[in-house]
Amino acid sequence: MNGSAEYLEIAERALEEVLPAAGSRPAELSDAMRYAVGAGGKRIRPLVCIASAVAAGGRAEDARYPAAAIELLHNYTLIHDDLPAMDNDVERRGQPTVWKKFGEADAILAGDALQALAFSVAAKAPRNAAAVVAALGAAGVGVVEGQVEDVAKGKDAAYVYLHKTADLFVAAAEMGALAAGAAEGHVAALREYARNLGLAFQYEDDLIDGDGAFPPEETARLVESHTAAALAALEGLPGDTGFLSELANRLKGRTK
Amino acid sequence: MNGSAEYLEIAERALEEVLPAAGSRPAELSDAMRYAVGAGGKRIRPLVCIASAVAAGGRAEDARYPAAAIELLHNYTLIHDDLPAMDNDVERRGQPTVWKKFGEADAILAGDALQALAFSVAAKAPRNAAAVVAALGAAGVGVVEGQVEDVAKGKDAAYVYLHKTADLFVAAAEMGALAAGAAEGHVAALREYARNLGLAFQYEDDLIDGDGAFPPEETARLVESHTAAALAALEGLPGDTGFLSELANRLKGRTK
Numbered sequence: 001m002n003g004s005a006e007y008l009e010i011a012e013r014a015l016e017e018v019l020p021a022a023g024s025r026p027a028e029l030s031d032a033m034r035y036a037v038g039a040g041g042k043r044i045r046p047l048v049c050i051a052s053a054v055a056a057g058g059r060a061e062d063a064r065y066p067a068a069a070i071e072l073l074h075n076y077t078l079i080h081d082d083l084p085a086m087d088n089d090v091e092r093r094g095q096p097t098v099w100k101k102f103g104e105a106d107a108i109l110a111g112d113a114l115q116a117l118a119f120s121v122a123a124k125a126p127r128n129a130a131a132v133v134a135a136l137g138a139a140g141v142g143v144v145e146g147q148v149e150d151v152a153k154g155k156d157a158a159y160v161y162l163h164k165t166a167d168l169f170v171a172a173a174e175m176g177a178l179a180a181g182a183a184e185g186h187v188a189a190l191r192e193y194a195r196n197l198g199l200a201f202q203y204e205d206d207l208i209d210g211d212g213a214f215p216p217e218e219t220a221r222l223v224e225s226h227t228a229a230a231l232a233a234l235e236g237l238p239g240d241t242g243f244l245s246e247l248a249n250r251l252k253g254r255t256k
Numbered sequence: 257m258n259g260s261a262e263y264l265e266i267a268e269r270a271l272e273e274v275l276p277a278a279g280s281r282p283a284e285l286s287d288a289m290r291y292a293v294g295a296g297g298k299r300i301r302p303l304v305c306i307a308s309a310v311a312a313g314g315r316a317e318d319a320r321y322p323a324a325a326i327e328l329l330h331n332y333t334l335i336h337d338d339l340p341a342m343d344n345d346v347e348r349r350g351q352p353t354v355w356k357k358f359g360e361a362d363a364i365l366a367g368d369a370l371q372a373l374a375f376s377v378a379a380k381a382p383r384n385a386a387a388v389v390a391a392l393g394a395a396g397v398g399v400v401e402g403q404v405e406d407v408a409k410g411k412d413a414a415y416v417y418l419h420k421t422a423d424l425f426v427a428a429a430e431m432g433a434l435a436a437g438a439a440e441g442h443v444a445a446l447r448e449y450a451r452n453l454g455l456a457f458q459y460e461d462d463l464i465d466g467d468g469a470f471p472p473e474e475t476a477r478l479v480e481s482h483t484a485a486a487l488a489a490l491e492g493l494p495g496d497t498g499f500l501s502e503l504a505n506r507l508k509g510r511t512k
Contacts, residue, residue: 025415029404080368085360104341105407108364109400112336115368116396119375123389130385133375140372144365148285151361159281 003054003243004047007067010060011046014068018121032102032110033117037075041093045070045168047243048197049176052190057238058180065124066132066175072118073136074168077143079111086151115140128178135178139171157213166198186237193233193244200226200251227251259310259499260303263323266316267302270324274377288358288366289373293331297349301326301424303499304453305432308446313494314436321380322388322431328374329392330424333399335367342407371396384434391434395427413469422454445489449500452486456507483507 015037020030046067053063082089082097083104090100099107118136125132146164149155173194177187203222206212212219230248234241271293276286302323309319338345338353339360346356355363374392381388402420405411429450433443459478462468468475486504490497 026401026404026408028408029401076368080364083364085364106404108336108339108341109404111368112332112371113397113400115371116393116400120390120393120397123386123393125386130379130381130389133379133386133389137372137376137379141369141376144369144372145282145285148282148362148365152282152284 003051003060003240007047007050007060007243008043010050010064011043011067011071014064014121015046015071018065018068018072018117028102028106029110029113032098032106033114035101036079036098036110036114037072041071041075043071044247045074045172048169048194048247049172051241051243051247052173052176052194053180053182055190055234055237055239055241055244056177056180056182056186058177058182062126062180063176065121065126066136066179067172069118069122069132069136070139070168070172070175072114072121073140073143073171076111076114076118077147077168079107079114081147083107086147122175125175125179127181131178132175135171135174139167142167161199161202161213162195165202166195169194169198169201189233189237193230193248196226196230196233197244197248197251200230200248204251223251259307259316259496263303263306263316263499264299266306266320267299267323267327270320270377271302271327274321274324274328274373284358284362285366285369288354288362289370291357292335292354292366292370293328297327297331299327300503301330301428304425304450304503305428307497307499307503308429308432308450309436309438311446311490311493311495311497311500312433312436312438312442314433314438318382318436319432321377321382322392322435323428325374325378325388325392326395326424326428326431328370328377329396329399329427332367332370332374333403333424335363335370337403339363342403378431381431381435383437388431388434391427391430395423398423417455417458417469418451421458422451425450425454425457442493445493449486449489449504452482452489453500453504453507456482456486456504460507479507 019034019037022034024030049067049070050060050063054060079098081087083099089097098110119133122133122136123129142163146160150160150164170191173190174187177190200223203219206219227248231245234245275290275293278290280286305323305326306316306319310316335354337343339355345353354366375389378389378392379385398419402416406416406420426447429446430443433446456479459475462475483504487501490501
């Protein structure tokens with residue numbers, strides 16, 4: 001996709017810069033943190049973050065620290081979601097989960113440290129650093145609210161999707177736009193894009209997995225309508241929106 | 257102590273403002289977060305934070321959000337330390353621990369949400385907000401490093417004390433000073449005060465509990481030397497250092 005190789009390299013470089021060096025003290029912690037973040041993944045949230053800086057008229061490099069921050073936060077949530085007291089998953093992306101490999105205590109602590117590091121890194125944004133941190137903080141609380149509702153009896157699926165999935169996309173876009181010094185209206189447009197992208201992404205997942213909260217026909221309509229809304233939100237942005245529009249369009253017909 | 261009633265009221269008011277309202281959605285989460293933070297405690301870190309703003313020549317109110325932030329972060333670490341996979345404690349301050357009362361999953365998640373909230377709140381500091389967040393982030397990583405080392409075989413007690421205990425005091429002082437717009441040299445002096453206060457506090461605990469890393473005579477000398485160093489660091493600050501010096505002096509002869 002438009003710019004994706006360049007954006008991916010920026011994100012990977014920033015992650016390597018901010019993660020503790022391999023074997024640094026205490027090694028149990030740095031090893032677990034590096035294992036969790038280095039274990040692959042498509043880096044879709046950092047790419048959205050960087051592409052949002054560009055779409056707002058800024059430079060891709062403006063968003064390097066926000067991009068690393070959102071990926072660190074996302075990976076901490078995966079570590080904690082996999083814990084025995086939560087989903088009790090033993091494998092992720094074809095590898096043992098962090099708790100399975102490092103033990104439960106170090107998995108809890110590695111997640112905790114990754115969350116703290118995420119905020120330290122967000123604070124390095126070259127513009128609007130306090131607002132960048134606030135955006136990440138809102139997503140950090142929201143994603144937990146979504147997770148708690150997800151395991152509650154009689155859960156509200158729309159609430160879960162909005163918070164557990166969409167909040168991180170919204171923060172990614174907002175942080176990238178803010179770090180690029182975007183105008184308020186452009187930040188709002190990119191938030192709207194990302195909320196719809198996140199929801200389309202979630203409903204598409206439901207279609208692929210065949211286990212959604214709504215019947216397949218309704219779910220397919222939701223993918224269409226949120227994709228259309230995401231694309232519409234990109235109109236009028238001053239920078240290159242090629243990556244973001246391709247990303248929304250590729251969601252349709254995606255297979256795992 | 258000098259100012260402590262006023263400072264405590266500022267800290268409690270800020271905490272009440274930033275915590276989710278009782279019963280707010282999802283209620284399992286807001287209840288657990290409020291239970292953890294409201295369960296008493298001496299609020300010593302928020303008091304140090306506010307008193308550092310004053311010692312640096314600022315107003316106590318300047319530090320209200322940083323003070324709330326450091327207490328939120330401290331309380332999240334207590335929730336996670338108490339978990340079955342960690343210390344497996346069932347009681348704290350005479351009440352059931354969060355996991356014992358709300359279950360393990362909600363305890364992990366309430367801790368996670370409190371950490372995210374801590375950073376959101378730190379970002380509201382009226383001055384130097386990005387640096388305030390960075391100080392909290394350094395402590396957030398440091399406290400985990402200390403905890404990992406604490407449960408490691410052949411642990412280094414000095415390293416554990418510096419990170420698990422002192423880092424939060426250092427961040428409290430630094431955040432308060434930064435929020436008050438303190439000069440660089442005054443921020444450094446308050447960090448030095450707080451590092452020594454935190455270590456004196458820890459060695460005093462060891463003396464009281466009788467289970468320290470060093471023999472009692474050496475531990476008592478360490479309390480003395482760190483208390484003296486803390487007091488010396490306060491020389492030359494432009495504001496009222498009464499609270500901070502009384503706090504350091506009261507550590508000597510403290511009983512639980």
